[in-house]
Amino acid sequence: MADYITNNFLTVKIHVKEQAATFKRFDVKWTPTLMVLDHDGAVRHRFEGFLPPEDFLSQLHLGLAHAAFAREQWEDAERRYRETVDRFPKADVAPEALYWSGVSRYKATGHPDALGETDRELKQKSPASTWAKKSSPWAA
Amino acid sequence: MPIQWMKDMDAALGEARSRKRPLFVDFNAAPM
Secondary structure, eight states, rough: OHHHHHHHOOOEEEEEETHHHHHHHHHHSSEEEEEEOOSSSSSSEEEOOOOOOHHHHHHHHHHHHHHHHTTHHHHHHHHHHHHHHOTTTTSSTTHHHHHHHHHHHHHHOOOOOOHHHHHHHHHHOOTTTTTHHOOOOOGO | HHHHHHOOOHHHHHHHHHTOOEEEEEEEHHHH
């Protein structure tokens, strides 16, 4: 995990007592709060509380995918979301990553088939998830 | 490789901008 973090991010630790102003600046009310910020300082993903290592790592992958999506780098976003799904199939973020991989592919190609295929995959892999409900309008 | 943590958010934001790197920020209350 340390290698993944070091290879993909600049890393900052902000302590609640030493840097209370920074807590306030980013509206942090609980610890741990972890954030992924884009290189321009925009918060692209945020999660609170302890997570076991695989779930924690899946959140960082999701955060980088969200950052690519926010920059409208659709193909890169789709690749990162799909990588999150494939690498962490049982993680809580997997259905969300799958949903957004479909949206990214649609944004990149303009083909609505991307959405229908994503809905089918969500229904198959995570039928009870919120994300399968969100994709329901895409059903062919 | 151990993680090298910065502690200054503004410095980190500046470095992120100049190096075009994303930031991972850990807001914590670890014992000092």
